Amino acid sequence: LYLHCLEEYEREGKATVSSRALAERGGSTPAQVRKDLSFFGSFGRRGIGYPVPALAQRIRGILGLDRRWRLVLVGAGRLGAALVGYRGLAERGFDFVAAYDADPARIGTRIEELTVRDVADLDADLAAGGADIGVIGTPAEAAQAIADRLVRGGVRTVLNFASVKLVLPPEVTVTNVDMTLELETLSYALARRRSD
């Protein structure tokens, strides 16, 4: 989040920014900003603030955004296609190198520069040339089996859009994006409002 704010300031041409300014943009507090940033080192100058481009570059390094990562998509439905087509990801260093599906109607179709491959090829492909991040866009029922195959193929990081908690070894990092859950949270906010 700090990086996103810093990049805004970069575009505005600001040379330095104070913890107070960062906090206002990021929805935080000045003390919180200073504590968070100090975890990784002393980037600011007293009396001046934080140097915008240098700190942005530093955070990019910390986050590993100074290199490119190889992504494979499994489940090339509309959501998957939306992701592959999203230019913002390539700009940030995330390259989709393959897309897979189990549906014969989808296999062979093109999404941007990728041709959708048969999910049966997944294991062999992973063995041939690895991937850094596996993106799961399959229905919930298929997600766990696909995740297991990704991990067996050497993938240690998974972005999961299926609405199930994946059970994977602890060395695998999983991030879940579950629209159902998000909407249920909003539903709770709406329900609260009505009864108050």
Add this chain to the structure above:
Amino acid sequence: LYLHCLEEYEREGKATVSSRALAERGGSTPAQVRKDLSFFGSFGRRGIGYPVPALAQRIRGILGLDRRWRLVLVGAGRLGAALVGYRGLAERGFDFVAAYDADPARIGTRIEELTVRDVADLDADLAAGGADIGVIGTPAEAAQAIADRLVRGGVRTVLNFASVKLVLPPEVTVTNVDMTLELETLSYALARRRSD
């Protein structure tokens, strides 16, 4: 999350479930489960556990999932189309009642049963028949202006897929889903692994 676990147990036909079992499925701890559930009341029986269907129904009520909510989509790109087409949302009580876009090439096209309308009609449509939740699938640059118009039209709950922090009055509940942010988090996990 507890509701999702309970529904799994419901499908399996289990009549009761212990805090320990819920914790294992949900990736939590037994004490945490008991504290969380006790916030809303005493649902369990000592020595037995929690009654699965009754508790699920109770949580649905708490979350407001015992009624239907009206959603409008603004920004009918691939992501938006994927959301409108996702059957899981209708099953949970979330109905898309309209979709809008600014691109003349998209206006008039169909997404499932919806015809994409001109975003210029948004304000009048909201005045005519309200919506509960606004879903923003526009590019980042357009998101704030659309959010303002949604709020002026009476929407008090927003699901935002654009990669910007929306500034809105405090009575409006915003949930952000930002793939870029999620992938950056995974990038950090990958970068950490390499340097350890």
Add this chain to the structure above:
DNA sequence: GAGTGTGAAATTGTTCACAGCG
């Protein structure tokens, strides 16, 4: 005996406030 509900203890996270530097 199994398992909830809950105060009290332990831990974790946030805010304060100020010394110290540019």
Add this chain to the structure above:
DNA sequence: CGCTGTGAACAATTTCACACTC
């Protein structure tokens, strides 16, 4: 004088442990 970096105070959350019930 403005603003960071940080220990100390404070607040929130999680875990413990046990009385109580089925």
